[in-house]
Amino acid sequence: MARKFTNKVLTANRLIEGDVVYLGINGDWVLDHDRAQILKEEEFAIKQLALANKDSGFLVSPYLANAEIRDGVPTPIHFRDSFRANGPTNYNHGKKENHNV
Amino acid sequence: MYSYTEFDNNFNQNRVDQFRSQVTRRIDGSLTEDEFKPLRLMNGLYLQLHAYMLRVAIPYGTLNSQKMYQLAIIADKYDRGYGHFTTRQNIQYNWPKLKDVPDILQDLANVEMHAVQTSGNCIRNVTADHFAGASTDEIEDPRPTAELIRQWSTDHPEFSFLGRKFKIAITGSPNDRAVTKAHDIGLRMVRNNKNEPGYEVIIGGGLGRTPMIGKVLRSFLPRKDILPYLESVMQIYNMLGRRDNKYKARIKITVHEHGINKICDLVEERFIIQRSSFGGFDQKLLIKLEKAFAAPIYINEPIDSYNKSYQSDPLFRSFVDTNLSEHKNLNYSIVSISLKKHGQTPGDATSQQMRMMANLAKKYGHDELRISHEQNVILPHVHKSNLYKVFNELKSVELATANIGLISDIIACPGMDYCALATARSIPIAQQIAMRFNQLKLENDIGEIKIKISGCINACGHHHIGHIGILGLDRAGVENYQITLGGNSTQNTVIGKSLGPGFSYTEIIPAIEKIIYTYLDIRSSNDETFLETFNRVGLTPFKKIVYTPSEIINKSTATFANNNNESFASQEIK
Amino acid sequence: MNVIVTDNGFESDTWSNIFLTLDKLLLINPKSTNKFSLDVPNTTDPKELAPLFARISLIRIAFLNSTDGRGFTLASHLRLLGYKGRLRAQGHVLADQYTMARRCGYDEIEISIELADRQPEKQWLSRSDWKSNCYINQLKQLA
Ligand code: SF4
DSSP: OOOOOOOEEEEEEETTTOOEEEEBTTSOEESOGGGBOOBOOHHHHHHHHHHHHHOTTTEEEEEEEEEEEETTEEEESSHHHHHHHHOOSSSSOGGGTOTTO | OOOOOHHHHHHHHHHHHHHHHHHHHHHTTSSOHHHHHHHHHHTTEEEOSSSEEEEEOOGGGEEOHHHHHHHHHHHHHHSSSEEEEOTTSOEEESOOOGGGHHHHHHHHHHTTOOOTTSSSSSBOOOEEOTTTTTBTTOSSOSHHHHHHHHHHHTTOTTSSSOSSOBOEEEESSSSOSSOGGGSSEEEEEEEOTTOOEEEEEEESOBOTTSOBOOEEEEEEEEGGGHHHHHHHHHHHHHHHSOOSOGGGOSHHHHHHHHOHHHHHHHHHHHHHHHGGGOOBHHHHHHHHHHHHTOOOOOOOOOOHHHHHHHHHOHHHHHHHHHHEEEBSSTTEEEEEEOSOOTTSOTTEEEHHHHHHHHHHHHHHSTTOEEEOTTSOEEEEEEEGGGHHHHHHHHHHTTOOOOOTTSTTOOEEOOGGGTOTTOSSOOHHHHHHHHHHHHHTTOHHHHOSOOEEEESSTTOTTOGGGSSEEEEEEEETTEEEEEEEEOOBOSSSOBOOEEOSSOEETTTHHHHHHHHHHHHHHHOSSTTSOHHHHHHHHOSHHHHHHHTSOHHHHHHHHHHHHHHHHHHHHHHHHO | OOEEEETTEEEEOOOOSOEEOHHHHHHSOTTOOOOEEEEEOTTOOHHHHGGGGGGEEEEEEEESOTTOTHHHHHHHHHHHTTOOSEEEEEESOOGGGHHHHHHTTOOEEEEOHHHHHHSOHHHHHTTOOTTTTOHHHHHHSBO
16 A cells, blocks of 8 residues: 655765764755755655665665654654754754754 | 783784774775674674764673773763763763774773674673672672683674574672573572582573563582583574564573473583583683682771761761672772762763772772673772772762662663664653652652663663663654553562553653652651562552542642651651 | 685585485485485484484585574584584575684585675685684683
């Protein structure tokens, strides 16, 4: 049974640094979920995922995560993806320290 | 303490070199991620929620100042200046970069440490009683056997691709502080009726999705037979354990499905031939190891100053009363350093704190430190004349919190803040509980209680065996917390009973509060611990209060407050 | 044709004997003095093979998946029961597992051409020094 496709962002970790990254609007990889490209077409999303999987010299564990535009900004839907996008609760580390990148 | 032989050093160096080449091959593209992943996991390197995580082994939780110092240096050089001590006596770094990991492993190898077998379907880092060699109740120090098992299990050619991970714990004391009944194999050092040393072998315990309490496989195994016997158990498990379903692959399920008697017959049959494969070197080595772990040369000093400080400094007095345990030498104490300052992340230590603990071990602790599965650090041998100095120095780096065994001494796994497998957060729950009861100033009144929190069903936070266990789940996209009560991690291991439906992130702290108020309300005396009360009354009174809507409770809390004052008053009179 | 890996690296398979399954071998007249080659899955009970050791010159154990380590225990059990003939692991074995296989009593590994392409000889040779750095051999030696 085909489920209806909902908006996605493509995310992965950088191979060498481990940082969480998102496929950006210009096809580049960005650190900030705010600047992620919202993938609205299933076919396109799957194609991008396949490309990311091939790019194993730069990326690890790419996957498509549910997201939507809220107040004009790409926003994760599941809380797990929010933590990935915003960093841990207990320290200002990871995404919490490089928000200006 | 054990020091590496040339053999150990060569082995370790060889592993570092191998991993360096594997990382190079991964970065230059000659290894794919699928090929590289099992190799990095064999060296303790995970990919977590935000970044890589490196899990470094602290075999049987024992280390010296040099090693602790190096852990601090690594935290500063390659990470965010801290490390997280785990329930398996390991340390985890949450932010290492792949390109740095070979250098980290080299730094570890330089101080006889490694990250080998902290992951993967192999025999994991052996854990042991954190009071080993120091406590009054010990029959024998478990660490020589633990080191023997470390060597035997390291890179064991038959057991690097088991059906599932395999955990071994050992205790030398009848008061089990190593949770041996919740391990794949638990070993308890015992004596037979001729007073000969040996082991009680327990198998098939474990937490996770299907919690089970281990069963006795052999009530007395002579000391000399330990390795061939363990090898036989492993072989039976390797051949018989299920490989069709990851959730049924642990030995607890094998034991459950085949029955302990059948497993026992198979192991004994196997053991008869397996015994011949060991030629005696292992037992010679064990004797050497026993020498390596001999007790320190105790000092003899007057302890008047200690008694004086105890009388004059109330903070010190509370530290002594809460964080110290009896040492087998009357003039010594075992100091538990709490990594649970109210509001801090349980088990985390900054590099500055690690350095301080290393220094204290060196200056006042016969150069020994331990990591406990309760995520605290232990100075096992401190002479009483030095306790006040130790306390003051600990205080200077916020390590003198007097809460060992109390409600804020919580075990919490990393949960959704770091762990890729998590279904909910654990750290902020622990932080809030600790802060709340500290604010209420009820901690000492509540007394001994163990809260344990896991961020998913894998139960790294041992929630099943907490007096209060909290399990974080994902219910339709929101965090939900289930409570179990009455679990017990000692020699009388008990899996806690589920209280009922779970609670949201905002409801869980009030729910815990209600449970505690109920306990304070119904305990038979101030000496009855939470667990004793629970064992006397069961789930019902707790259920009733927790699931009653708050408006009604608010009234009864008011009554509780009154009652409480009254009962305080009546105690005063008594 | 599959590739045979030994301590000397890659070789082609020169073993010309036909491999029999255990069922087939049991059908052959026990008085026959011929030596046979046997194909077994990694779930075989070694005790069933023990009475036949004298009639077997090569046992080949299948590795369907490199993460399934049963073949290691099976090999070491056969050796402990006294099997002295050739022992071969066949299938999905990784170069990084070569040392383990040798330590458990295998003489050689048989891998497909595809696997040999992905894991070239160099990777296997780098693991051929299987006798050094081995805790278990050290522990099992005579006192
Ligand atoms: S219990 Fe779950 S969330 Fe917690 S550390 Fe273990 S796997 Fe991760």
